[in-house]
Amino acid sequence: MPSSSLVDRIDAVLPQTQCTKCGYDGCRPYAEAIARDQEAINRCPPGGAEGIQALASLLDLPVSPLDEDCGRHGPLMAAVIDEAHCIGCTLCIQACPVDAIVGANKLMHTVIADRCTGCDLCVAPCPVDCIAMVPAQATWTPERADAARIHHRQRQNRLDRLHSESSALAARTLANKAPVAAQASSDPAARQQAIAQALARARARRQQQ
Numbered sequence: 001m002p003s004s005s006l007v008d009r010i011d012a013v014l015p016q017t018q019c020t021k022c023g024y025d026g027c028r029p030y031a032e033a034i035a036r037d038q039e040a041i042n043r044c045p046p047g048g049a050e051g052i053q054a055l056a057s058l059l060d061l062p063v064s065p066l067d068e069d070c071g072r073h074g075p076l077m078a079a080v081i082d083e084a085h086c087i088g089c090t091l092c093i094q095a096c097p098v099d100a101i102v103g104a105n106k107l108m109h110t111v112i113a114d115r116c117t118g119c120d121l122c123v124a125p126c127p128v129d130c131i132a133m134v135p136a137q138a139t140w141t142p143e144r145a146d147a148a149r150i151h152h153r154q155r156q157n158r159l160d161r162l163h164s165e166s167s168a169l170a171a172r173t174l175a176n177k178a179p180v181a182a183q184a185s186s187d188p189a190a191r192q193q194a195i196a197q198a199l200a201r202a203r204a205r206r207q208q209q
Contacts, residue, residue, distance in 0.1 A: 006035045007028070007031050007032050007035045008031075009058060010031035010034050010035055010055065010058065010059075011027055011028050011031035011149075013047075013051065013054045013055055013058060014027040014030065014031060014044060014047060014051065015027070015044065015046045015047050015051060015140065015145055016117070016145040016146070016148040016149045016152070017046045017117040017118060017119050017140075017148065018097035018098060018117060018119055018148065018152045019045075019046060019097075019117065019118075019119035019120070019121065020097075020119070020121065021043075021044070021045050021046070021070045021071045022043040022044050022070055023043060023070065026097060026152055026156075027149070027152075028149075028152075028153075030043070030044070034055070034059070040064070040067065041055040041056060041059065041061060041064070042064045042065060042066050042067045043067050043070045044066075044070070045066060045070055045071035045072055045073050045074075046073070046118070046140075047073075048066065048073030049065075049066065049073070052064065052065075052066065075135055075136075076118050076135070076136040076138075076139065076140050077118040077120065077133040077134060077135060077136055078111070078113060078116045078118055078133070078134060078135070078136040078137070079092075079100075079101075079111045079116050079118070079120065079122050079123070079131055079132070079133055080111060080131070080132050080133075080134050081101075081108075081109055081110055081111055081130055081131050082130040082131070082132070083108045083109075083110060083130075085128055085130040086103075086108045086109050086128075086130050087106070087127070087128055087130075088103060088104065088105055088106040088107045088108060088109065089105075089126075089127060090103065090104075090105050090109070091122075091125035091126060091127065092109060092122035092125060092126055092131060093109060094125070095121045095122045095124075095125045096119075096121065096122050097117070097119060097121060097152050097155065098115055098116075098117055098119075098148050098151040098152050098155065099115070099151055099154070099155050100112045100115035100116045100117070100151070101122060113137070113138075114138070114144070115147070115148075115151060116136075117140075117148050118133065118136060118140075120133050
């Protein structure tokens with residue numbers, strides 16, 4: 001069993017974008033896998049070559065190229081919602097690992113820019129493709145990484161309180177529902193009808209524009 005101090009030191013090197021591109025449900029689980037299972041240190045695209053070098057120095061391991069099966073390193077991006085076309089489905093809110101998106105069911109959502117880690121986990125669930133990743137207007141600093149770690153931990157704690165079953169974050173992302181969406185989500189037929197109606201409204205708005 002790895003010491004918590006080793007996991008903490010590895011976690012401190014990781015960028016805290018919580019993007020899951022490494023194959024784990026966040027930076028902390030990846031840190032635990034490196035410490036416990038000798039997982040490869042080159043699976044973090046946001047960290048890039050600099051992050052691999054830092055992990056190699058910390059763990060006295062050889063440097064290896066980024067595993068591009070996990071993705072490619074690139075500039076910091078940020079999510080932006082085309083609010084005119086947002087249907088208020090809450091799926092992006094449920095997917096965001098750091099609670100950087102705010103809104104309510106059937107109401108417009110928006111991204112809190114200084115919380116967004118650029119993970120892009122909100123893009124795929126959007127049923128109307130109204131979320132884009134654009135170059136961030138700020139750099140990723142240690143202070144922002146620390147804040148992202150805290151926000152991710154707070155979200156995890158909330159999910160653990162609401163859903164006591166043992167399940168990985170990636171498998172229960174949609175359980176992070178806004179309370180106003182819970183009733184519709186408990187009835188599959190009602191959910192499908194609500195989504196169909198929302199999509200029809202979104203298409204009608206696009207045609208009008």
